[in-house]
Amino acid sequence: MFKRILKFTLIGVGFLLLCIALFYAFVHFSVNDRLAQTYTVDPKPIAIPNDSAALALGHHLSLVQGCQDCHGKDLSGDIMVDDPAIGLISATNLTTGEGGIGAGYSDKDWLKAMRHGLSQEQTSLLIMPSTEYSKMSDHDLGALIAYCKQAPPVDNQLPQNELRPLARILINFNQMKILTAELIDHDYEAPEYITPSVSVDYGGYLATACAGCHGTNFKGLPGKEPGSPMASDLTQTGNLANWSENQFKGALRTGKTPEGIIMNSKLMPWEAFRHFSDDEIKALYLFFQTLE
Ligand code: HEC
Ligand code: HEC
Structure with a gap:
C-alpha cells in the first residue's frame, strides 16, 4: 500500500516537473523568437547639422x-x-x-x-x-x-x-x-519642424515625452514593472487640476508635489525634466489644463 502511494506521488511530482520544464522551454523559445525578429524599415533621411x-x-x-x-x-x-x-x-x-x-x-x-x-x-x-x-x-x-x-x-x-x-x-x-x-508605430511620419512657443500646441508636442508612462490620453497607467507606482492622471480629473503653474514647475524641478509626494526620479524622470526651460514648462502646463 505505502509503496503504491509513494509510486503515484513520484509519478505525480515527475509529471509536474515535466510540465514546468515544457512550459519554461516554450517561454524561453518564444521570447527568443521575439528578440531575433528583424524589422525592415527605411527611415527618411534627415539633415544632421553641425552649427x-x-x-x-x-x-x-x-x-x-x-x-x-x-x-x-x-x-x-x-x-x-x-x-x-x-x-x-x-x-x-x-x-x-x-x-x-x-x-x-x-x-x-x-x-x-x-x-x-x-x-x-x-x-x-x-x-x-x-x-x-x-x-x-x-x-x-x-x-x-x-x-x-x-x-x-x-x-x-x-x-x-x-x-x-x-x-x-x-x-x-x-x-x-x-x-x-x-x-512603435513604424509608419508614423514625424513633423519636419515645430515652432517653439508658449502655446497649447507646443505643450502637446513636448508632452509626447510623458505619454509612454502616463498614457497617450494622459489618464495615467499602471507602473512599468510589477510593484512600481502608477503613473498619475495628468488631466483635469487628476491632482493637476488644483495646481498653479508654479506648483507644476516645482514638481518638475524638485520632484516634490504640492501634496507632499517625493517622486523617485528613476520612476518619474524629473531629474531630466528639470532641464525644461520656463517657457517649455508653461507650454506643458497650458496643454495639461486643456485635458478634460
Ligand atoms: C518613465 C515613466 C514616466 C515618464 C516618462 C513621465 N512620468 Fe510623470 N510620473 C511617473 C510616475 C511613476 C509617477 C508617480 C510617481 C509617484 O507617485 O511617486 C508620475 C507622476 C507625475 C506627476 C505627479 C502627479 C500627481 O498627481 O502627483 C506629474 C506632475 C508628472 N508625473 C508629470 C510628468 C510630465 C509632465 C512628464 C513628461 C514631460 C512625465 N511626467 C513623464 C512616471 C513617468
Ligand atoms: C530609460 C533608459 C534610456 C534612455 C532614457 C535612453 N536610452 Fe538609449 N538605450 C537604452 C538601452 C537599455 C539601450 C540598449 C538596448 C539594447 O542593447 O537592446 C539603448 C540603446 C540606444 C541606441 C542603440 C545602440 C545600439 O546598440 O544600436 C541608441 C542610438 C541610443 N540608445 C540613443 C539614445 C539617445 C540619443 C537617448 C536620449 C534621447 C537615449 N538613448 C535615451 C536605454 C535608454
Whole structure:
C-alpha cells in the first residue's frame, strides 16, 4: 500500500516537473523568437547639422529626454539592470571610444535606433524609449543626433545583454513591455519642424515625452514593472487640476508635489525634466489644463 502511494506521488511530482520544464522551454523559445525578429524599415533621411546653435539645442534635448540618465553623463553607457532573476541589460556606449557604437554607426543607423527602436541588425532594442523619440520633429532629432555624434570618445566595454527566466516569463505575458520595436508605430511620419512657443500646441508636442508612462490620453497607467507606482492622471480629473503653474514647475524641478509626494526620479524622470526651460514648462502646463 505505502509503496503504491509513494509510486503515484513520484509519478505525480515527475509529471509536474515535466510540465514546468515544457512550459519554461516554450517561454524561453518564444521570447527568443521575439528578440531575433528583424524589422525592415527605411527611415527618411534627415539633415544632421553641425552649427553651434544646433549642438546647443541637441545638448538641451539630450538632457530633457534623459539620454544621460541611462547612457551616462558622458554617454559612454551604463549597466541598467543587473539582477539574478531578471538578467543584465546595459544602455549602450554611444561614443566613438572602444566598446562604443559611434565609430561604426551611420546616420541611417541613428535614425533606425531613434525612430524605430532597432539595432544595426534590425532587431528590437530593449528598454530604449524610442516610442517617444520617434515623435520628435526632423529638426529636433537632427540636432540631437548631431550632439551625440560629437560626444568625446570614451572607452567603455559593457557586458552582453542577457535575459534570465523571470524576465522572459514577464515578457512572454506582456507584464514587462521592454521590446521597443514592438511598441512603435513604424509608419508614423514625424513633423519636419515645430515652432517653439508658449502655446497649447507646443505643450502637446513636448508632452509626447510623458505619454509612454502616463498614457497617450494622459489618464495615467499602471507602473512599468510589477510593484512600481502608477503613473498619475495628468488631466483635469487628476491632482493637476488644483495646481498653479508654479506648483507644476516645482514638481518638475524638485520632484516634490504640492501634496507632499517625493517622486523617485528613476520612476518619474524629473531629474531630466528639470532641464525644461520656463517657457517649455508653461507650454506643458497650458496643454495639461486643456485635458478634460
Ligand atoms: C530609460 C533608459 C534610456 C534612455 C532614457 C535612453 N536610452 Fe538609449 N538605450 C537604452 C538601452 C537599455 C539601450 C540598449 C538596448 C539594447 O542593447 O537592446 C539603448 C540603446 C540606444 C541606441 C542603440 C545602440 C545600439 O546598440 O544600436 C541608441 C542610438 C541610443 N540608445 C540613443 C539614445 C539617445 C540619443 C537617448 C536620449 C534621447 C537615449 N538613448 C535615451 C536605454 C535608454
Ligand atoms: C518613465 C515613466 C514616466 C515618464 C516618462 C513621465 N512620468 Fe510623470 N510620473 C511617473 C510616475 C511613476 C509617477 C508617480 C510617481 C509617484 O507617485 O511617486 C508620475 C507622476 C507625475 C506627476 C505627479 C502627479 C500627481 O498627481 O502627483 C506629474 C506632475 C508628472 N508625473 C508629470 C510628468 C510630465 C509632465 C512628464 C513628461 C514631460 C512625465 N511626467 C513623464 C512616471 C513617468
